[in-house]
Amino acid sequence: MDALRDRLLLADQVTDGVLGEQRAKMKRHHDKHCHGKEISVGDRVLLNNPAIPVDRCRKFHLPYKGPYKVVRKVGQVNYQVEDDQSKRSEERKSVTGPLKPYKDTTQCNQTQLFKERMKNIKYPKVTTRDKRRVDQKKRRDAKKSSAIMRRRGII
Structure with missing residues (x-):
């Protein structure tokens, strides 16, 4: 019984070591290829709103609202944005998806x-x-x- 316990403990230690190495390797790869969106004060952005209203279906839901104007940068990933039409100001957090740079289609060369x-x-x-x-x-x-x-x- 002790031999079995010793083998299981050894297997647990080996797997922990391998998983730790793989975790570190994946983190290095992610950090190497992941670049945050550069958003500066004055840029126009779209806000992600994934919540689907009760009276709407998923097919016709538009997940991004806007455009909004970035008024100031509050922290490393927090921005204060202002609605262009109503001039209502609110603070939003932008980590990976909530803020997306707005591209005006009227300025598009293809158009x-x-x-x-x-x-x-x-x-x-x-x-x-x-x-x-x-x-x-x-x-x-x-x-x-x-x-x-x-x-x-x-x-």
């Missing part, structure tokens, strides 16, 4: 390029001949529908 391309598209001119054809088709359709209504006794 500007798309608008420029749309301006440069040349559409074919509609001639009077085409207009006459459309008018003739409308009159024919109107005659057909009125004839059908007369047959059915609606008119």
Whole structure:
């Protein structure tokens, strides 16, 4: 019985040593590849709000609210933010997810390029001949529908 207890204690010590090494290795890897978001005073951010309201479904819930403006940095990871519209100030903690940098879509280069391309598209001119054809088709359709209504006794 003592031999079994000694083997179990030895196995426990070995696993503790291996787990400690692995834990330290994972921490080094995480610290090496994990960089916090650089948020400075004056930046615009979105606030994470993962709580889904009772009257909403998960599919249509927008988890980020905002944009908010960062008023001041309170601590290492705490920021005081202010709502742009209501100017209501509140303190929020930003560790990894609650604050996300806001990117204004109106300043996006892709949007500007798309608008420029749309301006440069040349559409074919509609001639009077085409207009006459459309008018003739409308009159024919109107005659057909009125004839059908007369047959059915609606008119």
